[in-house]
Amino acid sequence: MNYETVIGIEIHCELKTKTKMFSSAPVSFGEVANTCVNEIDLGHPGCLPCVNREAVRLAIKAATALHCTIDPLVRFDRKNYYYSDLPKGFQITQQFHPIGSGGYVEIDTEEGKKKIRLNRMHMEEDTAKQFHSDAGTLIDFNRAGTPLIEIVSEPDMRSGAQAAAYVEKLRMILLYLGVSDVKMEEGSMRCDVNISLRPQGSDTFGTKTEIKNLNSISNVQKAIDAEVERQRAILEEGGVIEQATRRYDETKKTTVMMRKKEGNVDYKYFPEPNIFPIRLDDRWIADIQEHLEELPDQRKERYMRDFGLSDYDAGVLVATRELADFYEAVCAHTNAYKKAANWVIVELTAALNKTNTKWKDNPCKAASLAEMINMVEKGDISGKQAKIVFEEILKGKEPKQVVEEKGMKQMSDTGELLTMIQSVLDANPQSIADFKNGKDRAVGFLVGQVMKASKGQANPAMTNRLIQEELKKR
Secondary structure (H helix, E strand, O other): OOEEEEEEEEEEEEOOOOEOOOOOOEOOOOOOOOOOOOOOOOOOOOOOOOOOHHHHHHHHHHHHHOOOEEOOEEOOEEEEOOOOOOOOOEEEEOOOOOOEEOOEEEEEEOOEEEEEEEEEEEEEEOOOEEEEEOOEEEEEHHHOOOEEEEEEEOOOEOOHHHHHHHHHHHHHHHHHHOOOOOOHHHOOEEEEEEEEEEEOOOOOOOOOEEEEEEOOHHHHHHHHHHHHHHHHHHHHOOOOOOOEEEEEEOOOOEEEEEEEOOOOOOOOOEEOOOOOOEEOOHHHHHHHHHOOOOOHHHHHHHHHHHOOOOHHHHHHHHHOHHHHHHHHHHHOOOOOHHHHHHHHHHHHHHHHHHOOOOHHHOOOOHHHHHHHHHHHHHOOOOHHHHHHHHHHHOOOOOHHHHHHHOOOOOEOOHHHHHHHHHHHHHHOHHHHHHHHOOOOHHHHHHHHHHHHHOOOOEOHHHHHHHHHHHHHHO
């Protein structure tokens, strides 16, 4: 039997604020355990929460970019359950009145563009972080109370590849907005994936399993593909899929049971009594929306329209914010937009990867790279020489300095080149005869001789043209 995969994803994304969702404790990754926390985060008696205005602003930005309908009345609820990483014994969330509802994310698939519908986007606080070992479990409360948005999709994805594309697109949007640093390896963006199979053509959902806390986009696809194969094998053998929570084991490349689900947990939600409903000012919301940053799709379209880039090159640049920002900085000093894209995408990226250098530590100055590109465009140096200059730029030198030190400036003076060409032609009569007999490779040989005589400084394109003009005269 053929089966259709049905996938829905819940994404928890930490907001890029300086303080917690309901307290003044700082938000900071990598600090000493339990140093970025206060009595409100720990749930001490008599401590009242206060809503973080900046977190609400960032949530509005995200909801707008994701085409959600925004609820101007902010209301919170209590989600009651006991777990060791939940210091208060409950979580403040938005169960009944999410700040954003509906919306969609558009992804590219093999069949073309596809809209993944969103169910909701709500604000809540993060839990503490647990560290398990044979000796026991340790808890770091630094993360407790960190502002989160949870983005819940509809079950619109049909493959691991589509799910990975969805997570990547969402990550790009939130990064461009400055809403979050979306560092999955640090836990600031985490994915829970729900997967089920159903007979092809059926509109009834199968029994779903949930894969918790996937920490990379590649693992999203790998985990889904592994779980699909596991479920298919069970169904083909006549077995029954059990509703359960699982995790992905990278070493074994399979999903592993965490706990079974026999029904929905009753969290006994009720309105948060310590936070009154907050009516947001319509003008404040409108101002946030009017000053939204340029989104990835908008930037890609601009690169194709204004810089004449291909869909592929524009997509590669936009996929990494630092790459796109650097490219624009280069284009501020040159009109050779396509060549600039090639240097940034290919040469610079390769150089940084070779030395394991992160983009934030990129030693190449945008103005220097642009100057070097302009020198190639003017014919001052050749493309081959440019690679030598580029290596020196990465060491902090300026292009003109490198060209002068290495005596690279190309010979582009017509009179000077003609004198040298005449000498080469006089010394190679056989090549002249070969050219007249239709052997075009003779031109390449003669160009090489001129380059050798000029110690690589002759302008190749100009040399080629002048040689052909002289050969036709003989």
